[in-house]
Amino acid sequence: MSINNGTNANFGSENAAGDTEDGDDAAAPLLRNEAVRTRAAGASFTSSVFNLMNAIMGSGILGLAYAMASTGIVGFCILLVLVSSLAAYSIHLLLKLCDQTGINSYEELGGKALQKPGKVLVGIAILIQNIGAMSSYLFILKSELPAAINSLLSPDSTGNAWYEDGRLLLILVTLCIVLPLSMLPKISFLGYTSSLAFLFMLYFTVVVVVKKWSIPCPLPHNVTTRSTALQISNSSDSECTPKLFVISSTSAYAIPTMAFSFLCHTAVLPIYCELDRPTKARMQNVSNVGISLSFLLYLISALFGYLTFYAHVDSELLLGYDAYMPRDIMVMTVRLAILLAVLLTVPLIHFPARKAVILLLWGGRAFSWLIHITATLTILSVVLLLAIFVPDIRNVFGVVGATTSSCLLFVFPGIFYLKISGQPPRSVDSIGAVLLVVFGLIMGVISFVLIVITWIKSS
Structure with missing residues (x-):
């Protein structure tokens, strides 16, 4: 999120745009004042799509094959269409x-x-959600990056090399990559890194498709993975038969997993403000293209990942390839590519978090490099400390992620539209907003309850 836009009139001022005329909101520009009309061209359509996709796609792509195994192919497709459509509709509102x-x-x-209270509530939700996401991503880097580098350099781990220290690597990549990118004053500058992250995700999808024919079915039973939630039959025929519909105790995790995989709403508005010729129709096209491409990559990677391992699919897809193909060069390189994609996502998530901090503590004052740098360093320090010292970051942020994600994705857009729009209660968008709120509340409660039950059972 571009914090300097208070002075550039790109972002942060409630009065930065004039009122739109009735019936012309789809074509009217978001920002109309003279500073905007005379500013340099903003981010291109393609760059904005890449930024939005980078905000959408993260490590969640690794868990969608497991979600398909938990719901069946048809069930998964129905849920994925539902969640992606609702995500696009909430952006529309x-x-x-x-x-x-x-x-x-x-x-x-x-x-x-x-x-x-609403402003503070949204700011806190964005801050908690994005700090949790950044900490989780850096925690993944701390855990996986040493093994990924070591597997590429040497078949035997000595245990003494500096690059096998996850905490040291995490500090280095944060200082050398995350911090400089996070210091950038405009989110449009991240279009290049976002396009690189998209290529990494595309490479991951291609590898998943190719490796479908490299692992035989039935799978060798002398190899086990960490996934124990899905039990399989002893029959080889049923083991290699894809399930169309599945209902089990793990099925309830599918919708929250998909919802978190499409959460990009905190980055939508800053991308909108920095878009070249920013109109609602143009930004809606950016949103539709970004969500559609993400949907396609999600569906292909989940489908072929599931058809590779079936009920053996791991909750983190790459772990399955590690078990059956531990020294495969494509698997090793794709693991590094995913880690780099996750790394490049952190600065993009940092923008909304920094903006929330600045709005909560300093209000809508003019851009200041001192505040900009202070907020950036403070947030990244907190995130880095959490990633280094908290032993299981996913459990710590599990409940928070479930509640804040559903609020930011579904509940807040619906409530805001009902309160602000002034549309009749029976209008199409008003009814849609009500359904968004109801769906978000149900999903949030279910996610919260399931996580608590999981904690109780594991304790």
């Missing part, structure tokens, strides 16, 4: 509100709808 009110900040929309 946010963009409509932006053009109707001239507000170009998620936090300010919360303030418009629910006064100061």
